[in-house]
Amino acid sequence: MIYVPITFILFFYYYSHSQAYQSIISLSVSGNEFQPANIIELIGTFNVSLSIQCLSLCNQNPQCRTIDYESISYRCRLYEGQLSTGESRTSSSTTSIVAGIRYDDSNLYSSYNQTCDQCQQNHYLVCGTNGTCQCPNNTYWNGSICLNQIYNGSTCTTDNMCRSDMSITCSPFKQCSCGLKWNETSILVAGTGTAGSGLNQLHLPEYIYLDDNNTLYISDTFNYRIMKYLNGASAGIQIVGNGTVGSLSTQLHNPSAVYSDMYNNIYVDDTFNYRVQYFVNSSRNASTIAGGLGSGSALNKIGLSYGMFVDKYSNLYLSDEQNNRVVKWNSTAMHGVVIAGGNGAGSASNQLNGPMGIYIDGNNDLFIADANNNRIQKWLQNTSNGTTVAGGHGSGIGAEQLNFASAVKVDSQGNIYIADRSNSRVQLWTKNAVQGITILGNASQLRSPFDIILDEKTGAIYVSDRSAHKVVKFLFSTQC
Numbered sequence: 001m002i003y004v005p006i007t008f009i010l011f012f013y014y015y016s017h018s019q020a021y022q023s024i025i026s027l028s029v030s031g032n033e034f035q036p037a038n039i040i041e042l043i044g045t046f047n048v049s050l051s052i053q054c055l056s057l058c059n060q061n062p063q064c065r066t067i068d069y070e071s072i073s074y075r076c077r078l079y080e081g082q083l084s085t086g087e088s089r090t091s092s093s094t095t096s097i098v099a100g101i102r103y104d105d106s107n108l109y110s111s112y113n114q115t116c117d118q119c120q121q122n123h124y125l126v127c128g129t130n131g132t133c134q135c136p137n138n139t140y141w142n143g144s145i146c147l148n149q150i151y152n153g154s155t156c157t158t159d160n161m162c163r164s165d166m167s168i169t170c171s172p173f174k175q176c177s178c179g180l181k182w183n184e185t186s187i188l189v190a191g192t193g194t195a196g197s198g199l200n201q202l203h204l205p206e207y208i209y210l211d212d213n214n215t216l217y218i219s220d221t222f223n224y225r226i227m228k229y230l231n232g233a234s235a236g237i238q239i240v241g242n243g244t245v246g247s248l249s250t251q252l253h254n255p256s257a258v259y260s261d262m263y264n265n266i267y268v269d270d271t272f273n274y275r276v277q278y279f280v281n282s283s284r285n286a287s288t289i290a291g292g293l294g295s296g297s298a299l300n301k302i303g304l305s306y307g308m309f310v311d312k313y314s315n316l317y318l319s320d321e322q323n324n325r326v327v328k329w330n331s332t333a334m335h336g337v338v339i340a341g342g343n344g345a346g347s348a349s350n351q352l353n354g355p356m357g358i359y360i361d362g363n364n365d366l367f368i369a370d371a372n373n374n375r376i377q378k379w380l381q382n383t384s385n386g387t388t389v390a391g392g393h394g395s396g397i398g399a400e401q402l403n404f405a406s407a408v409k410v411d412s413q414g415n416i417y418i419a420d421r422s423n424s425r426v427q428l429w430t431k432n433a434v435q436g437i438t439i440l441g442n443a444s445q446l447r448s449p450f451d452i453i454l455d456e457k458t459g460a461i462y463v464s465d466r467s468a469h470k471v472v473k474f475l476f477s478t479q480c
């Protein structure tokens with residue numbers, strides 16, 4: 001696009017006012033027309049005999065940011081989109097021009113959020129319902145100017161950046177989208193679908209962990225090992241567990257959960273050894289950092305446990321399924337502290353029944369897949385009772401029900417994602433919802449989704465499909 005450096009100020013006077021209604025225009029050379037980011041940005045087509053009249057029409061309409069004018073047919077088109085959000089491209093008509101109002105000067109917005117008397121006849125701001133000067137429709141305040149709202153698929157940080165009139169919002173994954181939807185075509189990440197112990201195979205994989213580099217760690221439970229898959233790899237690396245069941249420091253017995261910190265120190269919930277193993281720098285020899293004293297309910301012991309979370313202070317949280325409790329072990333602890341349940345199997349608010357996967361959000365709230373109660377419990381820090389945030393209506397396939405949920409994750413907006421294992425589906429309960437929606441397990445064929453990982457950078461969901469002996473991935477969809 002070639003612009004002649006003509007910038008001129010267009011004055012437009014209203015009959016009863018002496019104030020100028022002005023804006024600054026950039027004009028293209030002849031032979032160009034405007035291609036907006038989306039066709040809905042066309043405000044209207046008018047028939048006027050001079051380009052200046054077309055500009056005047058735009059100038060009077062706070063919604064208008066760009067025009068193109070064709071002087072033979074007198075066609076004047078007004079667009080919402082700012083020149084920089086669309087494209088000025090070569091027209092079949094040599095007499096067509098494009099002109100855009102300039103917006104890059106924050107001085108034009110000095111009356112923003114002031115009382116409406118400050119922005120009468122102002123091209124840049126409109127009088128809002130509360131009597132203050134606000135951004136025109138389909139634009140948003142970015143802190144200094146009003147910018148055009150953007151469409152599905154564009155990067156955002158707040159809802160008001162996205163086209164609110166089209167019900168597009170900013171997803172937790174920082175993309176404008178029409179709700180939370182995933183493409184149900186699965187992408188194979190690990191395993192072949194057949195049980196085996198080759199480096200490209202898995203045998204009843206349970207929990208998984210994804211680090212910041214998109215390296216995936218898989219608890220390859222019935223191969224008694226942990227596999228590491230670099231992003232895009234077709235086979236894994238056997239990092240810990242020598243592959244033979246046992247209780248030596250190099251061995252694991254049906255490991256369930258795995259975590260890797262930023263130094264590649266690996267934590268493994270070594271379920272049938274009643275212990276948590278720590279492999280410093282991914283060495284093959286572990287030290288036991290919790291349990292290891294056989295099954296039992298004393299605080300220095302761990303029963304069969306499924307579900308583990310490690311926070312940034314290296315505090316270890318374990319879902320002790322057998323003891324119906326969640327315990328916390330700090331990095332120097334010789335015994336755990338019960339932080340949820342521990343009052344026997346049951347469904348009272350201070351009880352759990354067979355807790356599986358756990359998750360701790362940024363507020364330190366604990367979410368528990370309370371599997372045998374078919375519910376997700378939320379426990380605030382230092383409280384003795386939980387509240388049900390999903391399920392709790394018995395075992396079943398209804399939208400308000402769950403069936404042996406084995407994992408829970410929560411995104412930055414408080415939406416809850418559940419591996420609804422025995423229903424072969426992944427459920428989403430938006431914040432404060434009274435029922436869930438199935439986001440995976442409709443078109444996609446899942447057998448027993450044991451664990452899910454939400455890649456918050458892109459919205460991709462990884463699913464460990466235990467009885468299908470594989471890990472698959474589903475991409476977030478910004479389609480409307």
Ligand SMILES: *[C@@H]1O[C@H](CO)[C@@H](O)[C@H](O)[C@H]1NC(C)=O
Pocket residue numbers: 047048073074
């Ligand atoms: C535009 O206006 C001119 C002059 O009034 C007229 O001749 C022409 O037919 C109009 N064009 C359209 C498309 O209405």
Ligand SMILES: *[C@@H]1O[C@H](CO)[C@@H](O)[C@H](O)[C@H]1NC(C)=O
Pocket residue numbers: 113141
């Ligand atoms: C607008 O003014 C109100 C009331 O003074 C204030 O609370 C609000 O933060 C202001 N908004 C912006 C974006 O400056």
Ligand SMILES: *[C@@H]1O[C@H](CO)[C@@H](O)[C@H](O)[C@H]1NC(C)=O
Pocket residue numbers: 113128129130132134
């Ligand atoms: C007026 O409403 C807008 C939203 O439309 C809001 O951002 C602003 O803070 C309100 N201003 C005042 C003074 O209440």
Ligand SMILES: *[C@@H]1O[C@H](CO)[C@@H](O)[C@H](O)[C@H]1NC(C)=O
Pocket residue numbers: 063137
């Ligand atoms: C702006 O949007 C509101 C709400 O959709 C609508 O009522 C109003 O008419 C629009 N204003 C203009 C100038 O289009």
Ligand SMILES: *[C@@H]1O[C@H](CO)[C@@H](O)[C@H](O)[C@H]1NC(C)=O
Pocket residue numbers: 104142143144145147
């Ligand atoms: C708003 O957007 C303009 C144009 O992109 C930019 O120059 C300005 O720094 C932005 N303001 C803020 C507060 O980000």
Ligand SMILES: *[C@@H]1O[C@H](CO)[C@@H](O)[C@H](O)[C@H]1NC(C)=O
Pocket residue numbers: 183184185187477479
């Ligand atoms: C869904 O994903 C598949 C495979 O990645 C792709 O071929 C297809 O085009 C996607 N569908 C949509 C609607 O994005």
Ligand SMILES: *[C@@H]1O[C@H](CO)[C@@H](O)[C@H](O)[C@H]1NC(C)=O
Pocket residue numbers: 242243244248250
């Ligand atoms: C794992 O280590 C044990 C003990 O040294 C050994 O008996 C076993 O053969 C090893 N397994 C493999 C697959 O190397």
Ligand SMILES: *[C@@H]1O[C@H](CO)[C@@H](O)[C@H](O)[C@H]1NC(C)=O
Pocket residue numbers: 211212213261262263264
């Ligand atoms: C990710 O990769 C970078 C560069 O290789 C490395 O410095 C960083 O420690 C890695 N992060 C994790 C979590 O492994």
Ligand SMILES: *[C@@H]1O[C@H](CO)[C@@H](O)[C@H](O)[C@H]1NC(C)=O
Pocket residue numbers: 280281
């Ligand atoms: C782990 O690796 C780091 C960096 O490579 C090194 O500084 C540290 O000494 C290692 N720790 C052990 C226990 O080997």
Ligand SMILES: *[C@@H]1O[C@H](CO)[C@@H](O)[C@H](O)[C@H]1NC(C)=O
Pocket residue numbers: 329330331332333334335336
């Ligand atoms: C760690 O846990 C132990 C109980 O095992 C407790 O005595 C100790 O005070 C805790 N340390 C910290 C820093 O919380």
Ligand SMILES: *[C@@H]1O[C@H](CO)[C@@H](O)[C@H](O)[C@H]1NC(C)=O
Pocket residue numbers: 348349350384385
């Ligand atoms: C916690 O649950 C128990 C058992 O239902 C109940 O007796 C107790 O009142 C509850 N405490 C609170 C603070 O809700």
Ligand SMILES: *[C@@H]1O[C@H](CO)[C@@H](O)[C@H](O)[C@H]1NC(C)=O
Pocket residue numbers: 152153154477478479480
């Ligand atoms: C936005 O939604 C429309 C309508 O479904 C679709 O055609 C388009 O591909 C979507 N854009 C992106 C980037 O997802």
